[in-house]
Amino acid sequence: MRLSGFNITSLTLGFAFLYLPMVILVVYSFNESRLVTVWTGFSTRWYGELLNNQAFLDAAWVTFKVAALSSTLATVLGTLAAYALVRGGRFAGRTLFSGMIYAPLVMPEVITGLSLLLLFIGIGLERGVLTIVLAHTTFSMCYVSVVVSSRLVTFDRSLEEAALDLGCSPWSAFRLVTLPIIAPAVISGWLLAFTLSLDDLVIASFTTGPSATTLPIKIFSAVRLGVSPEINALSTLMIAIVTLGVIVASLISKQKFVQQQQRERQIDNRTR
Amino acid sequence: MPQTVFAPWDDPTAKPLIRFSNVTKQFGDFTAVRNLTLDIYEHEFFALLGPSGCGKTTMMRMLAGFEDPSSGQIELAGQDIVPVPPNKRAVNMMFQSYALFPHLNVWDNIAFGLRRAAMPKDALRARVEEMLKLTRLERFARRKPHQISGGQRQRVALARSLAKAPRLLLLDEPMGALDKKLRQDTQFELMDIQEKTGTTFVIVTHDQEEAMTVASRVAVMDEGELIQVATPSAIYEAPNCVYVADFIGDVNIIEGAVHPCGPTCYKLHWAESFAPLVASSEQPFATAQKAFLAIRPEKMHISAEPPAGAENTIQGRVHDIAYLGNISTYHVEVAGGRMLKAQAANTRRIENRGFTWDDQVWLSWASNAGVLLEA
Numbered sequence: 006m007r008l009s010g011f012n013i014t015s016l017t018l019g020f021a022f023l024y025l026p027m028v029i030l031v032v033y034s035f036n037e038s039r040l041v042t043v044w045t046g047f048s049t050r051w052y053g054e055l056l057n058n059q060a061f062l063d064a065a066w067v068t069f070k071v072a073a074l075s076s077t078l079a080t081v082l083g084t085l086a087a088y089a090l091v092r093g094g095r096f097a098g099r100t101l102f103s104g105m106i107y108a109p110l111v112m113p114e115v116i117t118g119l120s121l122l123l124l125f126i127g128i129g130l131e132r133g134v135l136t137i138v139l140a141h142t143t144f145s146m147c148y149v150s151v152v153v154s155s156r157l158v159t160f161d162r163s164l165e166e167a168a169l170d171l172g173c174s175p176w177s178a179f180r181l182v183t184l185p186i187i188a189p190a191v192i193s194g195w196l197l198a199f200t201l202s203l204d205d206l207v208i209a210s211f212t213t214g215p216s217a218t219t220l221p222i223k224i225f226s227a228v229r230l231g232v233s234p235e236i237n238a239l240s241t242l243m244i245a246i247v248t249l250g251v252i253v254a255s256l257i258s259k260q261k262f263v264q265q266q267q268r269e270r271q272i273d274n275r276t277r
Numbered sequence: 278m279p280q281t282v283f284a285p286w287d288d289p290t291a292k293p294l295i296r297f298s299n300v301t302k303q304f305g306d307f308t309a310v311r312n313l314t315l316d317i318y319e320h321e322f323f324a325l326l327g328p329s330g331c332g333k334t335t336m337m338r339m340l341a342g343f344e345d346p347s348s349g350q351i352e353l354a355g356q357d358i359v360p361v362p363p364n365k366r367a368v369n370m371m372f373q374s375y376a377l378f379p380h381l382n383v384w385d386n387i388a389f390g391l392r393r394a395a396m397p398k399d400a401l402r403a404r405v406e407e408m409l410k411l412t413r414l415e416r417f418a419r420r421k422p423h424q425i426s427g428g429q430r431q432r433v434a435l436a437r438s439l440a441k442a443p444r445l446l447l448l449d450e451p452m453g454a455l456d457k458k459l460r461q462d463t464q465f466e467l468m469d470i471q472e473k474t475g476t477t478f479v480i481v482t483h484d485q486e487e488a489m490t491v492a493s494r495v496a497v498m499d500e501g502e503l504i505q506v507a508t509p510s511a512i513y514e515a516p517n518c519v520y521v522a523d524f525i526g527d528v529n530i531i532e533g534a535v536h537p538c539g540p541t542c543y544k545l546h547w548a549e550s551f552a553p554l555v556a557s558s559e560q561p562f563a564t565a566q567k568a569f570l571a572i573r574p575e576k577m578h579i580s581a582e583p584p585a586g587a588e589n590t591i592q593g594r595v596h597d598i599a600y601l602g603n604i605s606t607y608h609v610e611v612a613g614g615r616m617l618k619a620q621a622a623n624t625r626r627i628e629n630r631g632f633t634w635d636d637q638v639w640l641s642w643a644s645n646a647g648v649l650l651e652a
Contacts, residue, residue, distance in 0.1 A: 161374060161376065163372045163373075163374050163376040164376045164378065166341075166343055166363070166370075166372070166376065167370070167372055167376035167378075168378075168389075169342075169343075169362075169363045169364050170341060170342075170363050170364070170368075170369055170370045170438075171364075171369065171389050171390030171393055171437070171438075171441070172364045172390050172393035172394055172441070173364055173393055174364060177393070181389075182378055185380045186378075186379060186380055
């Protein structure tokens with residue numbers, strides 16, 4: 006298909022709108038000057054300084070810990086919730102429950118954060134890594150359950166019946182048949198929860214304490230004192246990590262697709 | 278050596294393997310199975326036949342343990358199996374969709390049930406190899422289900438459900454996804470395997486030809502009830518009602534009033550100013566009782582000249598001819614616009630046929646060719 010002038014213009018505008026801010030950020034992360042808006046020359050000095058900034062490294066570690074823990078917990082809970090809602094049949098209050106699972110999706114984050122804060126104060130739980138993990142689990146498990154239940158709806162029920170028929174208890178049927186088949190949905194649910202936790206600022210700032218500062222909180226508070234080139238460097242690293250992840254994931258899935266096509270072609274040739 | 282006929286259902290001392298006693302299954306307001314009583318014997322190849330929604334699949338799912346009857350009892354080898362969960366029953370099922378585990382290869386699919394039974398490794402390997410050999414799948418053992426053809430998948434499903442050597446194998450529309458040619462081959466293969474393994478098979482199908490081919494006995498169902506349970510030939514030759522006669526194969530139904538003309542002989546008055554039709558029946562009918570005469574098209578003889586010495590003849594006009602290669606079906610219009618079907622083998626080349634569209638023909642048949650059925 007040939008691109009007309011109109012198409013080229015709209016494509017350029019659209020992508021510029023999406024990516025220009027990021028390009029500026031990446032470019033300025035290599036700026037030598039301490040002033041963010043004045044370009045004086047190429048340098049990697051801010052990356053070096055970033056690696057020596059213990060506060061940022063600590064925040065990065067906290068963020069990673071929180072994201073890994075909360076996304077794992079959310080995946081377990083969200084998968085179980087999805088399974089119960091899709092497979093549980095028509096138990097009393099099913100509609101209410103499924104509505105309640107999805108409600109946090111549309112709940113303003115401020116409200117979620119505030120109510121969790123009140124809860125933690127009420128039960129006297131000291132705020133820190135644990136409270137952020139719990140808070141992130143709460144709001145990200147509904148995302149997991151949405152992803153997993155959309156897979157379960159299209160899942161051929163007779164596979165589970167076949168497992169039962171061949172001697173599985175309901176639990177081992179889930180473990181040996183259902184779980185391996187819905188694994189891609191569970192994994193993407195986990196990744197989604199991980200990303201949500203990674204970049205959450207609002208809920209984390211409500212539920213954190215002095216002992217635990219996540220990267221978004223750290224960046225946000227640093228920026229309030231003025232944007233430093235270190236932040237640019239840090240953001241560029243985060244962009245690089247995310248981009249790398251996306252590229253690796255798509256390469257893996259493409260390779261699998263190509264392999265499968267090759268295998269199918271071989272079979273076609275043999276059966277011919 | 279005397280040939281013994283396999284017919285345990287005629288033996289009053291035979292113990293059934295499966296016994297449904299007054300089983301009813303309701304889903305909300307809908308009654309899927311209505312007060313049904315049925316015995317199925319060991320080594321039988323039993324077919325449940327009926328249109329969709331007649332309750333045949335519900336019967337099968339109750340045997341597998343996926344549905345509980347609303348009332349009544351189901352026994353397997355003398356034991357009530359209603360409280361037994363599906364994973365504890367000596368019953369295996371082959372699913373209509375095959376339900377092969379997509380993440381396991383053919384070998385592991387077949388081994389799945391054996392592993393759950395904690396079978397020792399060597400015995401397990403031997404059993405899987407035996408099943409692969411039985412279903413001629415040795416070459417495909419390492420393939421995943423999506424890498425084999427539909428027919429091969431069907432055989433994997435069969436091998437997997439047979440691997441645990443169940444007392445009873447349930448087959449839910451096992452050939453539904455295969456094309457016609459493959460289906461016919463598979464039917465004979467299935468009968469072969471059933472004979473080799475000696476397992477009792479219960480098959481659910483809506484394809485009457487399939488049921489007739491494979492089964493030792495056929496149960497014709499409609500709206501949750503058993504209409505007739507008999508051998509395929511009895512169902513075909515001696516249907517017990519118009520529904521069965523009409524459901525199995527092609528049939529001509531002629532309505533009329535019967536008058537006895539001997540101990541087992543009746544005259545059917547079917548149209549004014551036409552000679553009554555003679556039919557024999559073991560079942561007694563009252564004088565002037567309304568009845569249906571059911572005759573298969575292949576039992577009607579069609580000829581261009583009036584046949585000599587036939588017990589029943591009707592004159593008509595050829596309305597349509599369906600040429601099927603080996604046979605042709607003639608639609609013949611008789612008195613009052615009634616349409617009768619007659620089938621004849623095409624033993625001569627088509628240009629030598631004595632009659633064609635719009636020709637006058639005679640239909641004739643013997644008095645014992647049809648069945649008299651109550652209205």
